[in-house]
Amino acid sequence: MKNKLAIIGVGSAGILSLCHFLSNMDETWEITSIHNPSKKIQGIGESSNPSFLNALERGLGFEIVKDLDKLNGTLKFGTKYTDWRSHEFINPLLGGFMALHFDTHSLYSFAMGRLTNRWGNKFKIIKGNVNKVENNKDEVKLKIDNIDHSFDFVIDCGGTPKSFKSYKMGESLLNTCLVHNTEPSSEPELKHTGHIATKNGWLFRVPLKTRTSYGYMYNTTITTDKEAKKNFSDTIGIPVKDLQKIKYKFKPYYTEKALEGRVLKNGNAVAFFEPMFANSLFIYDTVNREFWEHLVGAKQNIDKVNKNIVALATNTLSLIAFHYLGGSTYSTKFWRRAKEWGKKETQKSNIMEYHNRILDGINKNSDWVTIHNYCFAPHSFATLARNLGYTKKF
Numbered sequence: 413m414k415n416k417l418a419i420i421g422v423g424s425a426g427i428l429s430l431c432h433f434l435s436n437m438d439e440t441w442e443i444t445s446i447h448n449p450s451k452k453i454q455g456i457g458e459s460s461n462p463s464f465l466n467a468l469e470r471g472l473g474f475e476i477v478k479d480l481d482k483l484n485g486t487l488k489f490g491t492k493y494t495d496w497r498s499h500e501f502i503n504p505l506l507g508g509f510m511a512l513h514f515d516t517h518s519l520y521s522f523a524m525g526r527l528t529n530r531w532g533n534k535f536k537i538i539k540g541n542v543n544k545v546e547n548n549k550d551e552v553k554l555k556i557d558n559i560d561h562s563f564d565f566v567i568d569c570g571g572t573p574k575s576f577k578s579y580k581m582g583e584s585l586l587n588t589c590l591v592h593n594t595e596p597s598s599e600p601e602l603k604h605t606g607h608i609a610t611k612n613g614w615l616f617r618v619p620l621k622t623r624t625s626y627g628y629m630y631n632t633t634i635t636t637d638k639e640a641k642k643n644f645s646d647t648i649g650i651p652v653k654d655l656q657k658i659k660y661k662f663k664p665y666y667t668e669k670a671l672e673g674r675v676l677k678n679g680n681a682v683a684f685f686e687p688m689f690a691n692s693l694f695i696y697d698t699v700n701r702e703f704w705e706h707l708v709g710a711k712q713n714i715d716k717v718n719k720n721i722v723a724l725a726t727n728t729l730s731l732i733a734f735h736y737l738g739g740s741t742y743s744t745k746f747w748r749r750a751k752e753w754g755k756k757e758t759q760k761s762n763i764m765e766y767h768n769r770i771l772d773g774i775n776k777n778s779d780w781v782t783i784h785n786y787c788f789a790p791h792s793f794a795t796l797a798r799n800l801g802y803t804k805k806f
Contacts, residue, residue: 414440414441414442415437415440415441415442415564415565416441416442416444416562416563416564416565417433417437417441417442417443417444417563417564417565417566417567418443418444418445418446418538418552418554418561418563418565418566418567419433419443419444419445419446419566419567419569420446420447420542420554420566420567420568420569420570421446421447421568421569421570421571421679422445422447422520422523422524422569423516423520423569423571423679423680424458424464424516424519424679424692424693424696425569425678425679425680425692425693425696426445426447426569426679427519427520427523428464428467428693428696428697428700429567429569429678429696429700430443430445430471430523430527430535431467431468431470431471431472431523431527432467432470432471432697432700432701432704433567433700433704434471434527434530434531434534434535435467435470435471436470436704437708439534441534442533442534442535442536443531443534443535443536444535444536444537444538444563445524445527445535445536445537445538446537446538446539446540446542446554446556447537447539448539448540448541448542449539451541456516456591456618456625456627457513457514457515457516457593457618457619457620457623457624457625458513458514458515458516458618458690458693459488459491459511459513459605459616459618459687459690460488460511460512460513460514460690460693461505461506461507461508461511461690461693461694461697462505462506462507462508462509462510462511463506463507463508463693463694463697464511464512464693464697465508465510465511465512466508467697468512471527471530472522472523472526472527472530473526473530474526479522480512480621481621482518482522483512483514483515483518483519483522484514484515484518484620484621484622484623485512485513485514485515485518485620485621486512486513486603486619486620486621487510487511487512487513487603488505488510488511488512488513488603488604488605489502489505489509489510489511489603489604490502490503490504490505490604490605491503491505491604491605491606491607491689491690492604492605492606492607493607493608493609493799494606494607494608494609495608495609495610495740495741495742496607496609496614496735496738496740496741496800497738497740497741497799497800497801498741501799502604502799503689503795503796503799504792504795504796505792506689506690506694506792507789507792511690513605513618513619513620514620515620524537538556538561540556540557540559541556541557542554542555542556542570543555543556543557543558545566545568545675547566547672547673547674547675548673548674549673551563551564551674552564552565552566552673552674552675554566564674565674565675565676565707566674566675566676567675567676567677567678567700567703568675568676568677568678568679568681569678569679569680569681569696570679570681571679571680571681572680572681572684573667573677573680573681576665578667578668578669579665579666579667579668580665580666580667580668580725581663581664581665582663582664582665582666582685582729583664583753583756583757584631584663584664585631585686585736585749585750585753586613586629586630586631586662586686587630587631587632587633587661587662587663588629588630588631588632588637588640588659588660588661588662589627589628589629589659589660589662590627590628590630590640590641590644590655590658590659591625591626591627591628591656591658591659591660592625592626592628592644592648592650592655592656592658593623593624593625593626593656594623594624594626594648594650595623595624596619596620596621596622596623596624603619605617605618605619605690606618606619607688607689608647609740609741609742609747610628610643610644610647610742611643611742611744611746612630612634612635612639612640612643612744612746613628613629613630613631613635613640613643613746614629614740615627615628615629615644615647615648616629616687626644626648627687628640628643628644628647629686630643630746631746631749634745634746634749635746641655662684662686663684664684664685664686664729665683665684666682666683666684666685666722666725666726666729667681667682667683667721668718668722669718670682670699670702670717670718670721670722671702671703671706671714671717671718671721672714673714676699676703678696678699678700678703679696682695682696682699682721682725683695683725683728685728685729685732686732688732688735689731691728691731691732694728695724695725695728698721698724699721699724702717702720702721702724703717705717726760726761727761727763729757730757730758730760730761730763731763732757733753733754733755733756733757733758734754734758734763734767734796734800735754735800736750736751736753736754737751737754737755737758737800737802738751738800738801738802739751764806766793767793767797767802767805767806768805768806770790770793770794770797771794771797771803771804771805
């Protein structure tokens with residue numbers, strides 16, 4: 413009898429999880445995708461990291477030359493920071509040399525057909541709405557459109573949780589994002605995600621083949637919506653009246669219980685932070701690896717999995733805060749708050765110790781080249797710190 417793993421959701425985290433487990437589990441496993449076709453997928457252009465590209469290659473047989481256009485995608489070789497410091501700079505990727513910008517709608521359309529053709533009977537699809545999850549000792553029972561189904565394990569990539577009871581809520585430096593899509597950019601830095609500092613926050617730019625997605629992020633306790641729209645308009649050169657009426661409210665959080673019994677949370681169900689350096693996909697990929705270690709790898713227990721995922725979340729938040737320590741070219745209320753927030757968040761971790769060890773050249777200890785190394789390998793972290801102007805010990 414086969415082991416049955418169900419993955420709920422087909423956003424970026426769901427597709428990533430399908431690719432990871434279909435390509436890493438042997439033929440004794442059956443992987444089922446469960447999703448509601450009527451549930452809206454966010455249509456924002458998304459930036460990725462090399463681990464995501466690797467998962468697509470293994471899970472979908474993705475080939476850049478043949479398949480990039482099918483994701484409305486472009487290549488990515490780093491993140492370009494503008495007005496964060498007096499000079500522009502390009503930060504390295506989180507390991508590896510190349511990643512993608514892609515469209516989430518296109519990823520879903522491309523992936524589901526490719527997974528079906530590639531994995532045969534190892535891959536199943538159930539379309540419907542999950543009404544109930546029953547996490548039992550020996551199985552997980554899902555009620556899908558009021559029909560019962562049983563699985564050995566479940567990964568929940570179903571989106572933002574309805575309750576934050578088991579979550580740790582962070583202080584909101586940013587809490588709102590305005591989105592606008594334009595015609596595709598022809599600028600030379602097309603192959604970099606853009607992180608552009610502005611007077612009242614910063615915006616991301618994700619260049620796709622047929623459009624460029626911009627997201628302006630700010631804090632409504634500091635900046636009014638009217639001020640934000642004007643700032644956004646001035647930065648991207650689109651009149652306020654022509655801005656698309658796309659607005660998201662958000663807050664930072666992560667769960668302290670990613671794995672409970674036979675159910676793993678991933679995607680927005682496990683954590684959400686501001687989208688700096690495409691940290692979300694890195695988190696999702698690492699969570700999958702932790703779960704794989706639990707199932708068939710090192711057989712680590714649930715407490716160990718959750719401890720590692722909490723460390724991953726807190727270290728990611730510290731790395732985001734590390735960027736804010738030096739402020740930006742703007743001396744405004746937002747950036748003063750950002751520097752204060754950056755200092756407070758980094759003091760909660762040992763990221764400063766890691767930074768100082770890198771400066772001393774003490775980076776050969778394997779304990780520092782793991783999940784605890786703030787996402788970047790030592791040489792990449794050194795480049796990041798140098799780009800941010802941190803050339804002395806803290």
